[in-house]
Amino acid sequence: GGMASCRRLSGAGLREVLGPAQGLLFDCDGVLWAGERAVPGAPELLERLRRSGKAALFVSNNSRRSVAELERRFSRLGFHGVRAEHVFSSALCSALFLRQRLLGGGGGVGSGDSGGRVFVLGGEGLRGEVRDAGLRLAGEGEATPAEPVRAVLVGYDDQFTFAKLAQACGYLRDPQCLLVATDPDPWHPLSDGQRTPGTGSLTAAVETASGRKALVVGKPNTYMFDCIVERFGVDPSRTLMVGDRLETDILFGKNCGLSTILTLTGVSRLEEAQAYMASDSAAAKDMVPNYYVDSIADLIPGLDE
Amino acid sequence: AALPGPAPADWAQAPLDPAVRAVLVGFDEHFSYAKLCQALRYLLRDGTDCLLVGTNRDHRLPLEGGAAIPGTGCLVKAVETAAQRDAFIVGKPNRYMFDCVASEFNIDPARTIMVGDRLDTDILMGNSCGLTTLLTLTGVSTLDEVRGHQDSNCPTRQSLVPDYYVDSISDLLPALGE
Numbered sequence: 255g256g257m258a259s260c261r262r263l264s265g266a267g268l269r270e271v272l273g274p275a276q277g278l279l280f281d282c283d284g285v286l287w288a289g290e291r292a293v294p295g296a297p298e299l300l301e302r303l304r305r306s307g308k309a310a311l312f313v314s315n316n317s318r319r320s321v322a323e324l325e326r327r328f329s330r331l332g333f334h335g336v337r338a339e340h341v342f343s344s345a346l347c348s349a350l351f352l353r354q355r356l357l358g359g360g361g362g363v364g365s366g367d368s369g370g371r372v373f374v375l376g377g378e379g380l381r382g383e384v385r386d387a388g389l390r391l392a393g394e395g396e397a398t399p400a401e402p403v404r405a406v407l408v409g410y411d412d413q414f415t416f417a418k419l420a421q422a423c424g425y426l427r428d429p430q431c432l433l434v435a436t437d438p439d440p441w442h443p444l445s446d447g448q449r450t451p452g453t454g455s456l457t458a459a460v461e462t463a464s465g466r467k468a469l470v471v472g473k474p475n476t477y478m479f480d481c482i483v484e485r486f487g488v489d490p491s492r493t494l495m496v497g498d499r500l501e502t503d504i505l506f507g508k509n510c511g512l513s514t515i516l517t518l519t520g521v522s523r524l525e526e527a528q529a530y531m532a533s534d535s536a537a538a539k540d541m542v543p544n545y546y547v548d549s550i551a552d553l554i555p556g557l558d559e
Numbered sequence: 560a561a562l563p564g565p566a567p568a569d570w571a572q573a574p575l576d577p578a579v580r581a582v583l584v585g586f587d588e589h590f591s592y593a594k595l596c597q598a599l600r601y602l603l604r605d606g607t608d609c610l611l612v613g614t615n616r617d618h619r620l621p622l623e624g625g626a627a628i629p630g631t632g633c634l635v636k637a638v639e640t641a642a643q644r645d646a647f648i649v650g651k652p653n654r655y656m657f658d659c660v661a662s663e664f665n666i667d668p669a670r671t672i673m674v675g676d677r678l679d680t681d682i683l684m685g686n687s688c689g690l691t692t693l694l695t696l697t698g699v700s701t702l703d704e705v706r707g708h709q710d711s712n713c714p715t716r717q718s719l720v721p722d723y724y725v726d727s728i729s730d731l732l733p734a735l736g737e
Contacts, residue, residue, distance in 0.1 A: 423628075444568070
């Protein structure tokens with residue numbers, strides 16, 4: 255179809271859009287919560303969706319936490335009934351991606367091939383997801399010939415150093431070694447309005463040093479949607495994507511064939527969406543949401559009592 | 560200044576030096592996420608225009624045996640990506656350093672030769688500044704790379720082609736008088 259038109263969703267429009275939807279995909283940061291505070295009304299929205307028989311699934315570029323930690327976080331912030339299996343983080347999906355690429359369909363049965371090791375630039379949440387996928391992590395020191403490092407995974411790494419960058423480049427000299435990034439985000443907002451550097455900035459350093467382009471698992475690329483479809487079989491034409499970042503969430507929705515709703519409680523401003531709409535570039539137009547709301551709490555009147 | 564606490568939430572509360580007007584990214588083997596965080600804070604601070612300057616964009620520094628360590632360009636790219644803005648790059652191939660030399664020493668480009676081993680820094684700068692360019696083959700770039708650029712139809716690649724080459728700068732000795 256043509257370009258989305260960024261219409262405010264309210265009143266009768268809410269029921270027209272939400273009525274036919276079988277489910278909603280939500281980004282988390284800036285949509286459900288900001289830092290340690292739930293967005294007012296967001297827990298009630300999820301509860302109302304549940305009662306309406308509509309599915310709620312979660313797709314986040316944040317590679318810091320395991321899905322088990324995220325499940326606890328949902329509960330702690332007042333969102334009840336969200337289970338780990340509903341949550342698709344870039345940490346989980348990067349591990350699934352690497353499992354597919356390194357272990358294939360069941361691994362090298364009989365050949366003793368463990369698929370090789372993964373050098374992870376990231377915290378314990380990301381490392382745990384990679385281990386849970388059946389992969390082995392590279393520690394300090396040399397890879398043995400029996401277990402070469404077959405992938406470098408760049409995630410959010412607040413312990414990133416020049417030494418780790420150099421080590422990653424060493425592994426990437428082998429053209430068989432994959433370079434994978436959890437997400438492209440250049441920065442993330444902090445609760446006081448400041449910004450903290452994102453995985454995208456670390457990936458740029460690794461790409462520059464190695465001369466390689468990373469395979470990016472997270473939004474706006476569609477791999478996380480493939481993971482969702484594999485587990486839950488959602489129909490894109492009956493599913494809405496709700497997010498706060500035009501360059502990742504809204505573009506992801508567009509790429510996956512989902513209608514998109516921008517919520518204004520996070521990163522992107524309405525003026526930015528309007529600027530994309532006014533732009534001549536096709537790439538810009540793909541980041542225009544179909545609809546917007548001030549907060550996801552505004553969706554509640556669109557659901558049956 | 561030392562950063563308090565172990566995590567970005569703490570780092571983001573550390574006081575900023577009110578006198579800082581520029582972030583300068585050079586070769587830093589102690590580069591870390593914490594430093595990247597601080598750089599971003601200075602660049603985004605309200606009320607001051609903070610410059611972002613990089614010493615150079617070299618991707619890597621070659622070591623013996625084909626190994627290499629990451630170059631300053633990687634660190635510059637990390638800061639540029641986080642801050643979503645471009646750095647002003649002082650080093651080759653930008654002409655800033657040539658302008659410094661030329662103004663100090665009254666250089667006539669038409670009578671000056673630039674000697675270097677890298678096409679994308681030394682030779683490009685020399686060509687851009689109207690110098691005669693001489694590639695020496697004792698370093699990074701190879702004759703095959705030169706021929707590749709020469710055979711291409713791309714004007715950008717053509718500007719990487721030196722006027723002359725030698726196997727080593729010692730080959731210049733016979734041309735100099737006794």
